[in-house]
Amino acid sequence: MRSALFIFFLLLVLRLNAQISDGALTAGLNVMVPTYTEFVSNASTGFRLSYSRFKTEKFGWGFEAAFNVLDDYVPRQTYDYPGGAITTDVYNYMYHLTFLINGQYYYKATSRLVPYGSLGAGVALTDYRLYYNVYSESDDAVGFIVRPEAGLLFRLKEYGGLGLKTAVSFEYATNKSKAFQLDNFSAMAFQIGIVLFND
Amino acid sequence: MRKFFIVTLTFAGLWGCNLEPQLGELVKDMVVQTQYDQTSVNASQNIFTTYATFTMREDTLGFVSTRYSNTFIIDGPSDDFVKPVSRLVRDNIIASGFTKVSPSGNPDFAVNVLVLDNFSFFQTIIYPGYYAGGYYGYYGYYYPFVSTYYASYGTLVIEIVDIKNYTANGNQYKVIWKAYMGDLYATVDLKVKTLEAISQAFVQSPYIIKD
Numbered sequence: 001m002r003s004a005l006f007i008f009f010l011l012l013v014l015r016l017n018a019q020i021s022d023g024a025l026t027a028g029l030n031v032m033v034p035t036y037t038e039f040v041s042n043a044s045t046g047f048r049l050s051y052s053r054f055k056t057e058k059f060g061w062g063f064e065a066a067f068n069v070l071d072d073y074v075p076r077q078t079y080d081y082p083g084g085a086i087t088t089d090v091y092n093y094m095y096h097l098t099f100l101i102n103g104q105y106y107y108k109a110t111s112r113l114v115p116y117g118s119l120g121a122g123v124a125l126t127d128y129r130l131y132y133n134v135y136s137e138s139d140d141a142v143g144f145i146v147r148p149e150a151g152l153l154f155r156l157k158e159y160g161g162l163g164l165k166t167a168v169s170f171e172y173a174t175n176k177s178k179a180f181q182l183d184n185f186s187a188m189a190f191q192i193g194i195v196l197f198n199d
Numbered sequence: 200m201r202k203f204f205i206v207t208l209t210f211a212g213l214w215g216c217n218l219e220p221q222l223g224e225l226v227k228d229m230v231v232q233t234q235y236d237q238t239s240v241n242a243s244q245n246i247f248t249t250y251a252t253f254t255m256r257e258d259t260l261g262f263v264s265t266r267y268s269n270t271f272i273i274d275g276p277s278d279d280f281v282k283p284v285s286r287l288v289r290d291n292i293i294a295s296g297f298t299k300v301s302p303s304g305n306p307d308f309a310v311n312v313l314v315l316d317n318f319s320f321f322q323t324i325i326y327p328g329y330y331a332g333g334y335y336g337y338y339g340y341y342y343p344f345v346s347t348y349y350a351s352y353g354t355l356v357i358e359i360v361d362i363k364n365y366t367a368n369g370n371q372y373k374v375i376w377k378a379y380m381g382d383l384y385a386t387v388d389l390k391v392k393t394l395e396a397i398s399q400a401f402v403q404s405p406y407i408i409k410d
Contacts, residue, residue, distance in 0.1 A: 069218055076228055078403050084234035085403040091220040131220050133230045134352065134382040 019054040020106065020114050021197040024153065026050045026165050028193020032068045032096075035170075035186045039128060039177075040070035040094045048191055052104060060104040064120065066189075070094040088132040095127040096185070098145055098171070114153040121146050124173040128180055143175035143184075153195060163195035226385040229396040233404050236375040239361070240406050246375060248410035250307035250363060252300045253292055257285040261313025280390055287394050288312055288357055291401040296409030307363040308375070314383065315354040353383030355393060357400065359407075376407065 030048035034040055046068030054060040076089035102120030124145040129138040151167025173185045239246040260281050288310060289299060300306050359376040361368065380396035383389060401407065 071217070071220070078399075080403075083237050084232065086230065086232040087399050087403055088230040089228065091225065093219070095218075131225060133226055133228075134222075134385045135230065 019057045023198040024052045025196045026193045031190040033188045040072040044068045044070040063101045066098045068096045091131040093129045097125045112155040118149045126175040128177045139177045139179040141175040145173040147171040165193045167191040231399045232379045239375045252306045254306040255310035309360045311358045354381040
């Protein structure tokens with residue numbers, strides 16, 4: 001009886017301390033709300049794909065890619081400049097692709113619900129584009145990006161391979177456009193995705 | 200794994216964001232760009248205040264193309280496009296206080312109206328500031344050229360050429376004002392939108408006024 005009790009508690013401890021999984025592949029929607037609104041201000045729904053590797057019950061690392069197309073509309077108006085003027089309406093589009101690696105900390109590793117925090121860093125590639133009538137002008141920028149994030153991982157079933165992820169993050173990218181006189185880009189992002197756990 | 204990909208594809212389908220603005224929204228109004236010669240119009244002088252008369256053709260429009268002659272814009276019934284365009288240009292200049300005279304009536308400036316076909320002019324055009332040979336007409340060697348072009352654009356150009364100061368300008372006809380309006384091919388209503396663009400060109404050029 002004593003041995004059985006010992007084994008039970010041992011299993012329980014092992015269970016509580018066990019890492020969540022070997023890894024998790026996540027794909028989902030990435031809703032981005034710019035906080036730097038000089039060029040684009042509308043919320044954008046993009047796509048984010050990530051992979052997390054759980055090293056211990058508390059720590060892990062991962063990498064991710066995200067793509068958003070942000071836009072804005074500037075109503076028709078006249079712009080005066082030395083030697084002339086131009087009248088048009090303009091659609092501002094910003095194509096924003098990011099690649100990051102991140103470190104993750106899991107606050108509580110239960111079998112089904114895992115809150116976490118992470119800090120990612122990587123590279124952001126941005127294509128700024130103006131569309132006016134059938135014409136367009138563009139400028140590209142590559143910069144450094146940091147993204148702190150807080151979120152939840154949730155297994156749909158005990159021992160199940162499928163789960164959900166929801167997260168909120170802030171990102172700050174050093175991407176600038178000299179041609180369009182734009183400064184560093186920043187945004188809030190909200191993510192919801194489906195998770196495939198790899199046990 | 201199969202469920203994962205099904206859900207992933209569902210997310211991708213839900214994503215469905217617009218990668219570009221809708222063409223119908225883009226072309227609902229024409230782009231209107233105007234440029235003036237800064238040595239002729241500046242804080243200390245406005246050459247237009249020294250003018251009184253002008254001349255221009257109203258029976259046809261010039262046509263300059265980099266490709267085969269896709270001239271349907273100016274070949275149609277003249278009441279559809281050519282006459283309304285040339286009349287509105289004329290009326291705007293007359294409304295600014297100038298008097299139209301015949302080419303032989305010693306005009307102070309000439310107005311040329313032409314269509315550029317297959318030119319991309321915004322930002323890329325290299326436009327001659329002077330005409331070496333003549334100031335008036337739609338054929339010859341004195342039309343603009345561009346450094347690059349890459350699409351099928353149609354642009355209406357209005358230009359004002361200084362005749363009065365021909366000698367002072369080294370026996371050359373100086374282009375002192377240009378207006379570009381486009382795109383003619385993608386517009387939802389060629390005649391109406393072109394006429395709106397012409398009016399806008401003069402609205403944003405208040406310096407075109409007789410003293």
